Structure formats: structure tokens, C-alpha cells
Amino acid sequence: MKILIIIPTFNELENLPKLLPLVFSKGDGIDVLIVDDNSPDGTASFIENEMKKNNRLHLIKRSSKQGLGTAYIAGFKYALQHDYQLIFEMDADFSHDPNEIPRFLEEINNSDVVLGSRYINGVNVINWPMRRLLLSWFANLYTRVITGMPVHDATGGYKCFRREVLQAIDLDGVKSNGYAFQIEMNFKAWKKGFKVKEIPIIFVDRVKGKSKMSKKIVREAVTMVWKLRFKSIFGLLK
Ligand SMILES: Nc1nc2c(ncn2[C@@H]2O[C@H](COP(=O)(O)OP(=O)(O)OP(=O)(O)O)[C@@H](O)[C@H]2O)c(=O)[nH]1
Numbered sequence: 382m383k384i385l386i387i388i389p390t391f392n393e394l395e396n397l398p399k400l401l402p403l404v405f406s407k408g409d410g411i412d413v414l415i416v417d418d419n420s421p422d423g424t425a426s427f428i429e430n431e432m433k434k435n436n437r438l439h440l441i442k443r444s445s446k447q448g449l450g451t452a453y454i455a456g457f458k459y460a461l462q463h464d465y466q467l468i469f470e471m472d473a474d475f476s477h478d479p480n481e482i483p484r485f486l487e488e489i490n491n492s493d494v495v496l497g498s499r500y501i502n503g504v505n506v507i508n509w510p511m512r513r514l515l516l517s518w519f520a521n522l523y524t525r526v527i528t529g530m531p532v533h534d535a536t537g538g539y540k541c542f543r544r545e546v547l548q549a550i551d552l553d554g555v556k557s558n559g560y561a562f563q564i565e566m567n568f569k570a571w572k573k574g575f576k577v578k579e580i581p582i583i584f585v586d587r588v589k590g591k592s593k594m595s596k597k598i599v600r601e602a603v604t605m606v607w608k609l610r611f612k613s614i615f616g617l618l619k
């Protein structure tokens with residue numbers, strides 16, 4: 382089974398040297414694809430160096446910071462072209478514990494998409510300011526009410542797709558880039574009838590490096606859920 386873990390990066394040199402060995406240790410069939418947006422800290426040069434020693438490591442270099450959503454779309458296309466069967470999304474900042482990878486792999490046996498969820502079995506977020514936790518929690522309640530999608534954490538970025546799901550979705554039609562990107566992918570998978578399963582994860586705020594969260598990302602998500610709802614009512618969802 383060929384497995385690809387896609388990690389988009391912007392200035393993650395402080396995290397990747399420790400994260401990568403942990404990810405690779407979770408299974409021989411696991412490859413990693415870094416999608417780097419010309420990080421000023423030299424993340425891409427570090428990866429290029431590592432690639433000389435490790436043929437399970439891959440890199441897409443983009444010329445400028447273009448956002449998380451388009452980075453994942455580039456990664457998904459790479460995964461489909463290179464015959465990967467299972468495709469993960471993961472952050473570089475240790476918010477997503479690589480030790481959970483085996484649980485995702487177990488659950489994907491009985492489902493098409495596995496979502497790491499912070500909001501089932503209580504609230505499992507460590508070290509976020511209350512403001513940010515409330516924003517995220519209410520954003521998820523809002524998403525659930527407007528879209529009707531039975532998912533408790535639709536904005537999370539730790540997840541695993543079967544390749545059939547990515548093949549079924551029109552990847553060029555995915556337009557959102559921040560948290561809305563996560564919602565859009567989940568919604569499209571669910572609407573196409575794929576089985577979406579949530580598993581509890583513990584999310585720890587980044588310790589090293591800088592956050593790329595912005596008001597723009599939140600605004601995009603607020604309008605996107607309505608677009609998704611109307612598109613699906615009028616049969617325009619691709
Ligand atoms: N290629 C690429 N990667 C990005 C971009 N923005 C963020 N990332 C990466 O996407 C992952 C998630 O971004 P984060 O900044 O951790 O976003 P977050 O988890 O919402 O916020 P914090 O954890 O508070 O930083 C990290 O690995 C980032 O390096 C981007 O524009 N391009």
C-alpha cells in the first residue's frame with residue numbers, strides 16, 4: 382500500500398528536522414511530500430539535502446506564498462499521478478502528532494475519509510487562547526448547522542483520504558484556501574456519498590515557528606459554507 386503524507390510548509394525549518402524521522406518511523410510504505418512556498422528560512426534547501434539520503438521524501442517548490450488550499454491541491458494531484466492509495470494532510474508544526482498515523486490507517490480500512498477531530502469526546506485542544514478555541518468551536522457549530530454535514534471538526538487539517546475520494550472531486554474546482562478549504566473538501570466528499578469517519582485527536586498549539594492564521598481566512602470560511610449549501614441545493618457541486 383503506497384501512502385503519501387502531504388505537509389505544506391512556510392518557514393518550518395525549526396520543526397521539520399524533528400518531525401520527519403518520526404513520520405517515516407510509522408511505516409515502510411509511508412512517503413512524505415513537502416509543498417513549500419519559497420520559505421525565506423530555507424525549508425526547501427533543507428529538504429533537497431535530505432532527499433539525497435532518503436528516496437521516500439519528495440518536494441514541490443512553489444515560487445511564492447499561495448496559501449494552504451492550493452498547496453494541498455498541488456499535493457493531491459502529485460499523489461494521484463504517482464499512484465498513492467492513501468493520502469494524508471498534516472501540519473509541520475507538531476499540532477498533529479505523528480504517533481496517531483497508525484490509528485488513521487486502521488480506521489481508513491472501514492471508511493473513505495478519516496478526520497482527526499478535536500471536538501468529539503470533549504474538547505481536546507492544548508495551549509490555545511480561549512478566544513481562538515471559541516472561534517474554532519463556534520465555526521464548527523455554524524458549519525454543521527448551515528451545511529447539515531454531521532461532522533464535529535470540519536476545519537481540522539489532520540486527515541486521510543482514499544485516492545478514490547480525490548479522484549471523484551474536481552480538484553481544479555476547489556477554490557477556498559484557509560479553513561474553508563478543509564470544510565469544502567469534507568463537504569464534497571460527504572455529498573458524493575463517501576464514508577467520512579471522525580477519530581479523536583489531541584491538538585497541541587505550535588511551540589516553534591509562527592502562526593499564519595488571519596481574519597481573511599475566517600471570513601472566507603463564513604461565506605464558503607453558504608456557497609456550498611446553495612451549490613449543493615442547485616446541483617452545482619462538482
Ligand atoms: N505551502 C504553504 N504552506 C502553508 C501556507 N500557510 C501555512 N502553511 C503551512 O500549513 C500548516 C498549517 O499552518 P499553520 O500556520 O500552523 O496554521 P494553523 O495551524 O491554523 O495556525 P498555528 O498553528 O497557530 O500556526 C503549516 O505546516 C504551515 O507551515 C502557505 O501559504 N503555503
Ligand SMILES: [Mg+2]
Pocket residue numbers: 472474476587
Ligand atoms: Mg498550526
